[in-house]
Each structure stands twice: as structure tokens, then as C-alpha cells.
Amino acid sequence: MAKITLAAGKAVEPFWHLFPFHFEQAQVAELLKGMRVGTLDAADVAATQAAAAEAKKNDPFGNDPVRHPGLKIHSTHPCNAEVPAALLTESYLTPTDLWYIRHHHPVPDLKGQEAAFRLSVDALAAGGKVLSLSLAQLRALPQHEVLVTLQCSGNRRGDMNKVKKCSGTSWGQGAISTALWKGPRLADVVALAGVAGPDAANKAGALHVCFKGLDAMAASVPVGKALGERGDVILALDMNGLPLVREHGAPLRAIVPGHVGVRNVKWVGEVKLSPDEAVGDWQRGLNYKVLPPGVDSAAGIDVASLPAMQEASVFSGITGVEDAGDGKVDAKGWAWSGGGRGVARVDVSADGGNTWRAARITEGTDQAPGKEWAWVFWECDEVPAAAISGKGGKAHVEVVSRAVDKAYNFQPENAKHIWNTRGLANNSWFRVQATIDAAEK
């Protein structure tokens, strides 16, 4: 039901495509025939489309890709959109069309000029050279496949807003998605420019690898992660088995597994080794820095001295709660830790944390130790619930999920104590309310 209503007032076809087992079944078409209201007039359709095309011409974002109607759009200029909770755990690999979108500018468009595209690689800061590589040259390097979950640093800002308003998009839990990425290792590309690995770069004084997007967005990653054999950093050409789409960074995207979304720069045109972090607010400014709780502005704070967000912490979310009878609930959801640490356990409580039940991990269990870059899915059955309120045989309950990474970092209890003015890094317990039949006495 939650899934069907996502299509209300919109074309239904994109939703059929998400779940291909429904698609093009004659039986389905037959069933729907009786529900048909009518057919749109062709002239009306043409006029509407012409007006839309005219409006687009004057809009810097007019050339942005058409988005899947299932996405929850927070803004279009630039586009920020999340996966609705009802679809988040429908597929372990998030369908490319449904991936969350967090842009800073209009989506760059190579307009068929892919053959002319050149990646600039500047390794001068580490005693290397400057290179210019075509997409064909990048494809000719050994290709490396990584299964990686990306998450916006502001995911779950909406729950932090409940404590006190933060600045930024009020994300629910859906600014997170997972794909299989493929492309050359960044270390192999930098090696072509004459710098062999992080130790060599460090010794020569280059501490960071800076990425610049065709949209002018810039971010950097320390060389230890960017070039290290354990980092698995690639320049992705493919996503989910197909060439990368414009929306998610075509022709080339930096994939920095285990790090916050913003370091995974899209439409990468430039890779540069540097003694310093990338220039710009995305790296050095407040946008991705966590101020102490209770601090409302950066006045009096030495922002430059605060570390830019890199690795992410441990998160979880609940995407479904069902009444299991007898005053209990079944719940399901996802969990993910940054840094490749992996998820040791997901605990669920429906009585305010008085008792916890360990969930079953159902997907994502076969990742390599220390390289657990992707999320897990979980299910937890028959969690005893305590009513917060209720009447007429109904009980109102709060269900909580709390994941633990393999370094035994636990999600903290209250968003209040980790609140920060930019609303970043909200990995407090995930809480969702539900109404169930009260248990019989």
C-alpha cells in the first residue's frame, strides 16, 4: 500500500519498471482495464510539453535529467532528492533511477563530447608529472569493482530539526543508496603520473588528493585513504553494470568507500595531489564540519582547525513495522557503518530501551573484513512493545533501531546531545512510531 500510493497523481510506468516482475504482464493490463478513467487529448499533451520546453530554456537547471517520480524531491535548484522509506530496502542494490540525489549545481552535460573529454592528473606536488587521460585510456587500465553505499552527511537531519532547527535540507532516512561501481583504481591512475602509493606521496609532501568536478565542486581525501591498498578508491566509469549516468556523475565519479557522500565527487575533471586540502566551502568551510552542540554560529570558532568530515559513523533505519500480535512488533530496515568497519549487530527495542532484541542480518553479510563498504539489511521478529499511549484496544508504540559497528561504536541515544548547527552526522537511535492492537491482558 505504501508503495502504490507513491504513484498517486503520477504516471505509473516508472513504478512498473522498478519492479520488473509486474512489467508487461498481459494479466496485469487486463486487470487494470476496468479502472481506466479516459485518455488524454493529444493536442493538450503537445501544448503542455511545448510550454515546459520554453520554460526550461531560461532555467540554468533546465537541462537536468528527468527524475523518477518515486523520489522524494526536496529541491530542484539544485536537485536534492531522497529514496522514500517504503522503497529503501526493496532492493539491496538501489535501482540507479531511485538513487538519492544531492547536487550543488546544474548537472553537467558532455552532449556527446565524451571522446574529447580529458581527465587532468597533476602529481607535481609529489614529484610526479601532469597527465591528460581520455575515457578510453581509463577503460584500458585494470578495472576494479567495489560494492559501496554512499550517504549524505546530512542524512536524518530531519530528526535533528525536531530538537532545534539546523540549516540544510531536512532529509529523512533516504539520503543513502548502494551500487556496484567499476573503474580504474585511483592509485593506478596516479601511478601513471609517476607517484607510487601513499607513502611516496606523503614523503614528497603531498598529503591530499583533490578532486574537481566539471560543475566546479571540489573536495579532497587524505592520500592514505585515496591511494592506499586498503582504501579501494576508484574512478568509476560504470554503476550497477551499466555506464555511469549523468545524474550520478558521468563520465567519471570518484568513489571513496566508507567516506561521507561529498567526498565522492561527481563529474570529475581534475585529480591533483596537494600538500593542502581542496579549496572551497565543501572541504574547508562550515558546510561539512561538525560544530559542538549548543553552538549556533561559527562566531569565535576556528573553523579551519576543525576536521572536515571524511569517514562516516554507524547508522541504521527502520523501513517497516508490522503488528506481530500479542503486543509485539516485527520490524525491518538497514544499517551501515563508514570506514569499512561493518555492522556487528543491530538491536531493536519497542519498550524505550528497557529490553533489546538482536536482529537477523538478511543481506550484505559476505563483505571482506575491514572493507565492509556496503550496508546490511535486517529483520527483527516479535519485539515486545510497551504502549506510550492508547485507547479502544489500540496501543501507540515507539520502535527503535540501534546498530553497532565492529569496533563497538554504538549509535548514541539522543539527537539532542549531538545536535550541531549544520545538522550533520545525526546517527542517533532511529525512532519510528506505530499503532498496534493492544496485547490481551
Next chain:
Amino acid sequence: MAKITLAAGKAVEPFWHLFPFHFEQAQVAELLKGMRVGTLDAADVAATQAAAAEAKKNDPFGNDPVRHPGLKIHSTHPCNAEVPAALLTESYLTPTDLWYIRHHHPVPDLKGQEAAFRLSVDALAAGGKVLSLSLAQLRALPQHEVLVTLQCSGNRRGDMNKVKKCSGTSWGQGAISTALWKGPRLADVVALAGVAGPDAANKAGALHVCFKGLDAMAASVPVGKALGERGDVILALDMNGLPLVREHGAPLRAIVPGHVGVRNVKWVGEVKLSPDEAVGDWQRGLNYKVLPPGVDSAAGIDVASLPAMQEASVFSGITGVEDAGDGKVDAKGWAWSGGGRGVARVDVSADGGNTWRAARITEGTDQAPGKEWAWVFWECDEVPAAAISGKGGKAHVEVVSRAVDKAYNFQPENAKHIWNTRGLANNSWFRVQATIDAAEK
């Protein structure tokens, strides 16, 4: 005062040695002369020593080293001892004599047979060979220095016991210490046996490096950490600039930076690559596995499927609180994160978390990103306090420290929600109570 009373009823000399600026100053001797009670009778001393020597002969632990009287001894068979809070942050490098001790057996003693000692290296599982290396051969390899804090997985179990009794030593905050270690890289030693790095080991099917101590203690670490260039794992020959002492693992100790203490195997006699984790309870049993909260026994739990503790999470402690007047407190302490993640911030509250003040990091700030293996010291001034209770112009307050690592993992609020039957991984907010003058109205 807290420091002086540590010596009550004991010889004072070992305490002078801890703080050498006091030591052998004629002025100090002169000051103490008037406090002299008398001199022990030489015959009494000899008789007491003879009786003690006789008792030692029949005690398997009788040959253990003499311990510094400043240590808080929890047990002697085997020895478990922690650094008292009053001394914990007196020196950034913990004096070797004051290092916390967590043994499983009597302390092995080479008794002058160092020249005959051979380290066995078995790399057969990765297609390598078997080697036998003398201490001289290990010293002849390139020596690598690492500044590393080690912490027992059970540190702060005492605070978890307040929720509900766990099994194991009831540690305060002092099962943690820091030293400068030096020795060959484990990767260099394993390379001599024909295996070049973690990827080669992995490909050949060896996933773990197992250490065995001369005391029969065994533990293992995944090859990615053990042999990777970012792991900084060494076989230490020196500690704080001097040859390793028996108490802390002479002649050879595995140093696995950022991982829990138990993986830093002392008195290492054997290094073995293996497709499996080390055999024994320290690796595969309950001793170092975190069960879900509320689970009192391992009955019905598939212990083998739970991950053994490896990387540690983020911790902090308060070692001093002073009345700053006007209803405020000054506090100081330490903070540390496993995994080399480093400490982004330490927050202090004295009003139950209603307000937080970011502490100044005073030591340990110059560590390499991603390789922040050692603790930091911090100070926080004029933290507004709210009285829990009080009378007669005095206020009873609770001061809390809460550290945040650079992946934005926060220490969780309550030990209750992370309680586990073995009392491991208690990184809940550090809480200490103090009495100050009540603020004037």
C-alpha cells in the same frame, strides 16, 4: 594530595622515581627529616624477606616481577593492575613502571637465554616458508617507531557493574597506558618468509596472522591490518626508549595500534599465517566477544559467529575536577579512539548534558591522519554546573566527559544500553561526582 596518599603504608622511593624533579634533592631530604618515625631493625627485614622468598618458591607466580606500589592491583594470580586516576594524566608517555598490567598466566622469564631465543615464523598457509629468527636478526631489520596507546577491552567494567554485575576484573578507568614502541614491521618479518603484503597473503588463502606467546596465550589479527602499510603493526623490541621489560612482553611484543589490548600479544614466540583465526578463548571464545544487552549467558548464542573484538571505539576519562568558583568546575582528562581515527573533540557537561563545553586538547595533537594511535589529554575550564543535591553552601555535581572521534562516532550516553555479560567495550559517557561551593544567588 591524591598523589601523596597513594604511597601511604608503602615505601616512598618508587614514587620519587616517578616524578624525578623531586628526586635526590637535598632540600627534600632535609624537609622530611623531622617526619622520620624510626628505622627498621635489619634482622626483622632479613627474616621477612627470607619468609617471602620461601613462599615464592612454591608459587607459580612467585617469579613475577616486583610491581610498582603506585599501581592499583586487582589480582596477582595472574596480575591485573591499573594506573590510578590521580597518576593517569601526569605524563603523556606512561612511565613503564606504571603501565597497566593485564596478564593471563605467570610472566615468562628467559633467564639470560635471550641469545638462544628464536621467533618462529610460519608463512606456509600463504605459500611462503618457515623461518626461525634470533633477536639479533630482528634488530638488524629496519626499525620502526610507533606511539601507541593500549587499552584493555574491559576498561571501565566497574561502571558497567553499577548497572548489573558482569564477569571479569572490575576495572576503573586506568586499564590504559601509552608508550613509544620500536621494532621491525611485522610485514618485513613476514616478507622474509616469502609473503609480500596483505593482498598476496589473502590471495593465497591466508586471512589472519596468529601470534602465540611463550605463556601459551594466542590471538590473531586480519592480514589487512597486520601486514598493510597503513596498519603500523610492529614486533616491538623497545618500549619508551629502552629494551622491553619482562612485565610488558620481553623479549618481543606484537604492537597492533588501534586494536584492543589483547591483540597486542606479549612474549611472542610464534607468528603464523592462517586461513583461520587463532585457536583459543582469547580469540574464538566468549572472553572478548560482546553479547547483546540483556543476554546473561551464551546459551542459544552462536558465539563463533560473533566477531572477535579488534579495533576499539572512542573513550574518554576525567582525572581531575576542581572548583572554579561561581558554581563552575575545571576538569581535565584523556581521550582515545581505536582504529587510528583520532579524537575530533571532547565535550564536558556538569549539568546532565543540558549544555556542553568543548575542551582544549593539550597533548597528542600532532598525530598523522588515520594513524592517530595514541591518546590526547584535555582540559576544560569553567564548565557551568547544576547541583544534583547540596546543603550548607555546598553543591554536589556530576561532571561528564564525552569524546567524539573523527568519523563522528560519539560515546553513548548510558552504560545500561550497552551492558553485556562480559562487561566489554564500555565507552559510555564518563561520569564523576564532585562537591563544590554552591554558586551565590
